[in-house]
Amino acid sequence: MKKHNYSAGPCILPQEVFEKSAQAVLNFNNSGLSILEISHRSKDFVAVMEEARALVLELLDLEGKGYQALFLQGGASMEFLRVPYNLLKENGKASYLDTGTWAAGAIKEAKAFGETIVVASSKGENYNHIPKQYEIPADADYFHCTSNNTIFGTQMKDFPNTNIPIVCDMSSDIFSRQLDFSKFDLIYAGAQKNMGPAGVTLVVVKEEILGKTGRTIPNILNYQQHIDKESMYNTPAVFAVYTSLLTLQWLKNLGGIPGIEKINEAKAKLLYTEIDRNPLFIGTAVAEDRSTMNATFLLKDETQAAAFDKLWKDAGISGLSGHRSVGGYRASMYNALPLESVQVLVDVMQEFEKTIS
Numbered sequence: 001m002k003k004h005n006y007s008a009g010p011c012i013l014p015q016e017v018f019e020k021s022a023q024a025v026l027n028f029n030n031s032g033l034s035i036l037e038i039s040h041r042s043k044d045f046v047a048v049m050e051e052a053r054a055l056v057l058e059l060l061d062l063e064g065k066g067y068q069a070l071f072l073q074g075g076a077s078m079e080f081l082r083v084p085y086n087l088l089k090e091n092g093k094a095s096y097l098d099t100g101t102w103a104a105g106a107i108k109e110a111k112a113f114g115e116t117i118v119v120a121s122s123k124g125e126n127y128n129h130i131p132k133q134y135e136i137p138a139d140a141d142y143f144h145c146t147s148n149n150t151i152f153g154t155q156m157k158d159f160p161n162t163n164i165p166i167v168c169d170m171s172s173d174i175f176s177r178q179l180d181f182s183k184f185d186l187i188y189a190g191a192q193k194n195m196g197p198a199g200v201t202l203v204v205v206k207e208e209i210l211g212k213t214g215r216t217i218p219n220i221l222n223y224q225q226h227i228d229k230e231s232m233y234n235t236p237a238v239f240a241v242y243t244s245l246l247t248l249q250w251l252k253n254l255g256g257i258p259g260i261e262k263i264n265e266a267k268a269k270l271l272y273t274e275i276d277r278n279p280l281f282i283g284t285a286v287a288e289d290r291s292t293m294n295a296t297f298l299l300k301d302e303t304q305a306a307a308f309d310k311l312w313k314d315a316g317i318s319g320l321s322g323h324r325s326v327g328g329y330r331a332s333m334y335n336a337l338p339l340e341s342v343q344v345l346v347d348v349m350q351e352f353e354k355t356i357s
């Protein structure tokens with residue numbers, strides 16, 4: 001039986017994507033060859049890469065606006081390093097918003113390159129909210145933020161207005177909600193939540209912000225090099241790019257980001273309503289900053305955990321345990337998770353309440 005998969009990533013992808021990508025492993029485009037055994041320079045794969053890069057810009061409404069989409073490797077963690085390498089000037093400074101473990105990871109890498117200012121942090125409250133009052137230095141080379149904090153279940157609903165380039169780690173909510181993506185100068189996201197399998201990272205960059213650091217950048221770390229080589233500077237993660245393309249096509253057929261946003265809002269509303277209504281549970285994130293992707297919640301009485309865990313596991317739910325730094329439960333409701341799976345979880349929470357009272 002197919003599980004209701006709440007894994008935080010790698011995570012559920014659309015079933016039709018699994019089926020199509022499995023087919024391509026056996027016989028890609030009726031070529032008599034597997035997607036895994038063809039050259040990345042073959043006509044068929046170059047077409048995949050071109051379509052995937054174009055579709056990213058189309059879905060984000062960034063076509064013709066000076067942006068380039070790249071499929072790179074090294075995970076979002078590599079972009080923690082590549083961003084300052086490419087944007088932080090010699091003797092310049094970077095500014096970061098600290099909203100969680102991943103944001104802190106990005107800050108750590110920037111500090112290795114130069115002056116790095118943390119404009120605000122919610123670390124003191126175990127990252128249960130997004131700081132709102134902060135000032136971004138006008139002379140910083142860029143401002144970096146994390147749109148969705150996968151571990152803590154918080155999500156930025158607004159982004160600052162600033163004249164300096166905005167860089168955003170959208171690993172865990174890319175393609176999930178409508179935003180004015182042209183507000184951002186560089187967006188990056190590990191594929192393994194809303195886009196595809198692990199092994200590829202999407203980078204969307206406004207080309208005009210590059211080439212200003214005065215630093216020599218090794219080719220593999222240089223965004224411009226990857227742009228010039230059309231995202232094929234080195235052998236790309238062929239299968240991960242292909243599967244990402246299938247997911248992007250699935251999303252387009254659903255009505256793109258506006259289409260999926262409605263479904264994501266319905267899922268989040270269903271679950272948060274139950275977390276707030278059910279006397280046995282409590283949410284961990286401040287309500288106004290709650291993530292539509294990762295809902296984090298606790299049992300008020302932890303001695304009930306074994307009984308609750310048995311119930312959801314018996315209902316075919318997988319991947320609901322919280323991250324160790326928050327505890328409790330984390331329901332990751334990425335794009336491919338159907339509303340029906342959320343209903344199953346809500347039913348389990350209600351059933352649990354009945355068994356306790």
Ligand code: PMP
Nearest residue numbers: 075076077102150169171172190
């Ligand atoms: N940023 C965010 C918001 C994440 O959720 C994650 C991973 N879950 C990362 C960065 C790190 O990604 P990777 O493992 O691809 O380096």
